[in-house]
Amino acid sequence: MELDKMDENDWKYHGEGNKSLVVSHVQLSRVLRLLKYPAEDSENPPQTVEQAYRQIQNIVDFSSNVMSSLLGEKFIHSGEVVKLPLEFVRQLSIKVQHQRPAWRCDKVMDIYSGCALCLPNLTSPVLHQPTHTPPLCIEIKPKCGFLPSSKHVSKDIKTKVCRFCMHQHYKVANGKWKRRSLYCPLDLFSGNRQRMHFAIRHLIEEPQNNFKIFKGGQCVYSSKEGSDDSIDLNSLLHHLRPYFLYGNNRINSHMTSKAVLNDFIQVLVNALLSGGGGDGGVMTDRRGEGRSFCEASLFNKERIRHGSQGLPSDSVLFRILQTQMLDTQDIEGLYLLYRRVEQHLQDFPKERTRLQIDGPYNEAFLEKLQKCPAEDDGSVEYAVAKVHQYCAAMTAKDCSIMVALVPSSEEEEDDDGESSQPETEGSDSSAQRRDESLK
Numbered sequence: 201m202e203l204d205k206m207d208e209n210d211w212k213y214h215g216e217g218n219k220s221l222v223v224s225h226v227q228l229s230r231v232l233r234l235l236k237y238p239a240e241d242s243e244n245p246p247q248t249v250e251q252a253y254r255q256i257q258n259i260v261d262f263s264s265n266v267m268s269s270l271l272g273e274k275f276i277h278s279g280e281v282v283k284l285p286l287e288f289v290r291q292l293s294i295k296v297q298h299q300r301p302a303w304r305c306d307k308v309m310d311i312y313s314g315c316a317l318c319l320p321n322l323t324s325p326v327l328h329q330p331t332h333t334p335p336l337c338i339e340i341k342p343k344c345g346f347l348p349s350s351k352h353v354s355k356d357i358k359t360k361v362c363r364f365c366m367h368q369h370y371k372v373a374n375g376k377w378k379r380r381s382l383y384c385p386l387d388l389f390s391g392n393r394q395r396m397h398f399a400i401r402h403l404i405e406e407p408q409n410n411f412k413i414f415k416g417g418q419c420v421y422s423s424k425e426g427s428d429d430s431i432d433l434n435s436l437l438h439h440l441r442p443y444f445l446y447g448n449n450r451i452n453s454h455m456t457s458k459a460v461l462n463d464f465i466q467v468l469v470n471a472l473l474s475g476g477g478g479d480g481g482v483m484t485d486r487r488g489e490g491r492s493f494c495e496a497s498l499f500n501k502e503r504i505r506h507g508s509q510g511l512p513s514d515s516v517l518f519r520i521l522q523t524q525m526l527d528t529q530d531i532e533g534l535y536l537l538y539r540r541v542e543q544h545l546q547d548f549p550k551e552r553t554r555l556q557i558d559g560p561y562n563e564a565f566l567e568k569l570q571k572c573p574a575e576d577d578g579s580v581e582y583a584v585a586k587v588h589q590y591c592a593a594m595t596a597k598d599c600s601i602m603v604a605l606v607p608s609s610e611e612e613e614d615d616d617g618e619s620s621q622p623e624t625e626g627s628d629s630s631a632q633r634r635d636e637s638l639k
């Protein structure tokens with residue numbers, strides 16, 4: 201990829217979130233993640249080129265120096281900042297505009313800075329042995345997997361029903377989604393295979409923004425916001441069936457739809473529990489019965505008594521959960537500490553740099569975040585470390601896991617059928633939100 205010879209015809213619309221728009225290369229396994237601005241600002245660039253470059257470099261630094269250490273290097277891609285020709289970016293913005301979902305068009309793509317984040321395309325991994333069957337990639341946005349136990353929590357319900365499940369009622373009430381999702385993150389993070397199976401089944405039934413399937417790099421299964429259409433399970437099965445013909449000695453025998461779906465979920469559960477070759481043991485659940493079960497979950501609690509508890513310590517889910525749990529105070533406790541930092545900066549504005557309020561996100565930053573004392577000593581250093589821990593936790597609560605399933609080569613197909621490798625893609629939208637909240 202030569203940055204001075206970019207051609208918009210080599211790129212296509214891939215997807216977008218609240219903060220960025222993603223385009224993918226038609227041949228290379230690469231994506232570009234471009235910033236988005238509110239449409240009102242489209243006449244004038246809201247920040248200088250240098251500011252945009254810094255913003256993206258901050259995302260890379262936060263990802264490579266902070267999140268990668270917390271989540272595990274093998275699970276993260278931080279990418280690199282690239283400077284693109286402005287003419288290319290403008291043409292690209294025109295090209296992708298009509299493919300964008302209408303409800304995302306309150307924001308426009310940044311066409312002023314020419315800065316972008318270049319990442320590997322995790323939905324079309326580079327194949328070692330290309331086969332006829334394209335790779336599948338499953339994107340799961342798991343959200344927060346534990347209940348708060350901070351003494352600052354003022355409403356008892358928050359210690360019983362998880363944030364995702366509470367939000368479901370709110371989102372259906374305000375019309376964002378037509379149906380409530382029965383997915384509960386605490387089931388997914390439980391490490392109990394039956395509960396995880398249950399959680400993924402409900403992600404499939406009501407994907408909302410938490411579940412997507414890509415085939416050969418193209419999104420083939422996702423929710424449309426506000427849409428009344430019920431999700432098309434038949435079309436999903438049509439996509440999945442060719443991948444599950446050979447499993448478990450079922451060669452040539454017809455698999456029922458239910459069996460295909462069960463096998464698919466099973467493969468996902470295995471990928472989420474696997475550690476990428478480590479020898480991590482199973483962590484026993486130290487969170488206690490009460491805190492690892494959400495009262496809104498429809499999973500039959502009686503069934504939990506049997507079967508394993510806890511996640512393997514080298515699994516991606518374990519690392520994500522551990523990082524999420526850096527939020528020890530809950531927002532209610534954190535806010536008091538945030539106010540302490542704010543007050544201190546008002547009195548001593550020059551302390552901003554020493555305290556690394558806005559970075560740089562380097563080793564020193566990570567060390568302060570990790571070495572934060574357990575007890576509040578009343579210092580501003582303690583408060584800053586807690587705020588920064590909270591930012592890392594929020595990033596982990598908002599990340600996506602990309603599970604790539606690459607069919608093994610034809611000769612091996614009568615083995616297991618599938619090989620899988622989980623990878624996470626830390627969504628940096630919270631990293632950006634963090635910058636804003638401390639300004």
Ligand SMILES: Nc1ncnc2c1ncn2[C@@H]1O[C@H](COP(=O)(O)OP(=O)(O)O)[C@@H](O)[C@H]1O
Pocket residue numbers: 214215216217218219220221222231233319320321322323339412600625627628629
């Ligand atoms: N490296 C990548 N490879 C493949 N798809 C990606 C990659 N990064 C992002 N995406 C896709 O683009 C979507 C939006 O990107 P994301 O980083 O979540 O943006 P935002 O920060 O605005 O939420 C993701 O949900 C995912 O489907």
Ligand SMILES: [Mg+2]
Pocket residue numbers: 217218627629
């Ligand atoms: Mg996102």
Ligand SMILES: [Zn+2]
Pocket residue numbers: 361362363364365366383384385386494495496497
């Ligand atoms: Zn829940």
